[in-house]
Amino acid sequence: MGQKARGGISQLMYFDSLNAVINMAGHGAFVWAAYGISLLVVLFILLAPVRKRSRILHRLSGEVRRQQSELGSVREVN
Amino acid sequence: MWSLFHKFGSPPWLYQLSGSILRWLLPITLLALCTGAVWGLLFTPPDFRQGNSYRIIYIHVPAAIVALAGYYVMAIAGAVSLIWKMKMADLAMRACAPIGAALTFIALVTGAIWGKPTWGTWWVWDARITSMLILLFLYLGVIALYEAFDNKEAAAKACAVLSLVGTVNIPIIYKSVDWWYSLHQPATIKFTEPSTIHASMFYPLLLMITAFYALFICCLLMNMRADILEREAKTSWVKKLAAGYHS
Numbered sequence: 569m570g571q572k573a574r575g576g577i578s579q580l581m582y583f584d585s586l587n588a589v590i591n592m593a594g595h596g597a598f599v600w601a602a603y604g605i606s607l608l609v610v611l612f613i614l615l616a617p618v619r620k621r622s623r624i625l626h627r628l629s630g631e632v633r634r635q636q637s638e639l640g641s642v643r644e645v646n
Numbered sequence: 647m648w649s650l651f652h653k654f655g656s657p658p659w660l661y662q663l664s665g666s667i668l669r670w671l672l673p674i675t676l677l678a679l680c681t682g683a684v685w686g687l688l689f690t691p692p693d694f695r696q697g698n699s700y701r702i703i704y705i706h707v708p709a710a711i712v713a714l715a716g717y718y719v720m721a722i723a724g725a726v727s728l729i730w731k732m733k734m735a736d737l738a739m740r741a742c743a744p745i746g747a748a749l750t751f752i753a754l755v756t757g758a759i760w761g762k763p764t765w766g767t768w769w770v771w772d773a774r775i776t777s778m779l780i781l782l783f784l785y786l787g788v789i790a791l792y793e794a795f796d797n798k799e800a801a802a803k804a805c806a807v808l809s810l811v812g813t814v815n816i817p818i819i820y821k822s823v824d825w826w827y828s829l830h831q832p833a834t835i836k837f838t839e840p841s842t843i844h845a846s847m848f849y850p851l852l853l854m855i856t857a858f859y860a861l862f863i864c865c866l867l868m869n870m871r872a873d874i875l876e877r878e879a880k881t882s883w884v885k886k887l888a889a890g891y892h893s
Contacts, residue, residue, distance in 0.1 A: 581688050589688065592698035598763050602702045602756040603683065606709070610679070610861065613748045617868035624875045628888030636889075 655734050657874045658883045664867040672864050678857035685850040693847075702760040704851060708858035710753035713781065714816060716746040716862055720788070721813045724806030734870075736802040737877070739809060740792055741869035745862055747785035754778055765829050773822035774830040777815055784812040 583589045590596050653659050686704030693700035720742035726735035757775065758768045769775070788805045795801030823832045834843040843851070878884045 582691055583688060592701070593692070595697055595699040595701075595763055598699050598759050599687070599701050602705060602759040603687070605755055605759075606705045606752045609748050609752050613745055613865050614861075614868070616744070617865065617872045620872040621868070621875060624872060624879070625888050625891040628875070628879055628884065629891040632885050632889045 675860040682854035699763040706756040708855040712858040713749035724809040728806045743788040750782040773826040777819040
């Protein structure tokens with residue numbers, strides 16, 4: 569980011585090197601910690617329902633298959 | 647109006663509708679969140695007094711605003727479930743609690759991190775911060791209360807009452823920076839007079855606030871969809887859905 573010739577959108581950027589982005593004039597640790605923790609929490613609230621839904625569907629699909637195979641074996645006996 | 651109300655009470659209809667909303671809302675939300683964060687982090691000038699630490703505003707303020715708005719949604723859903731015994735309102739109320747708790751947590755943690763370089767302390771027992779902490783406990787209380795009951799109908803009723811009683815806290819949070827002397831700065835975005843924030847900082851903030859609202863809606867719908875499946879596990883439409891599920 570820092571070494572390349574800067575043009576286009578990077579001219580609009582406030583920082584002029586990757587180090588400046590990381591350091592943020594001494595406030596980097598605070599800013600990045602805040603964004604990092606928030607990212608983790610947002611990922612958690614997004615993924616929790618996805619995992620719950622697939623867990624339920626997985627369980628139910630197993631039940632449905634079992635019921636179907638039971639039905640099938642009953643038919644075979646008859 | 648009433649037919650719409652009844653439709654919202656229909657689990658398969660709500661499941662299908664929320665699915666088709668999420669299909670476009672979720673990608674837009676994620677894109678907006680990323681754009682807003684990068685814009686706020688890299689493309690805005692630093693605050694002349696706070697320097698770069700102010701960049702935390704782009705998550706702190708949206709998270710706090712939507713955490714409060716989410717409480718309204720939860721309380722209104724609670725009221726609907728109390729008055730009309732509407733099952734889907736009960737689901738909506740319950741779906742709000744973990745999202746609201748997470749957003750309040752983000753607001754508190756980012757506020758603490760922002761407080762250190764700005765005020766010189768992580769935490770003060772000031773009105774705004776304490777009332778936000780109470781908001782977190784209210785959200786966690788609703789989650790815990792629901793889990794504490796075996797009878798889920800009684801649980802829904804108790805949670806609805808708790809969330810309605812808790813609305814007392816909301817105007818206190820809003821007004822806390824005006825009513826009490828506080829370290830916390832008053833609102834910079836105002837509806838009745840010009841905002842005290844420069845446009846170059848305002849637009850990314852506005853984008854992030856919108857994105858956080860959308861994030862709340864996405865998570866709310868996703869939580870409700872999972873709960874609908876759990877609650878309707880015995881019905882034929884869910885069985886049909888599960889039969890077609892491969893993974």
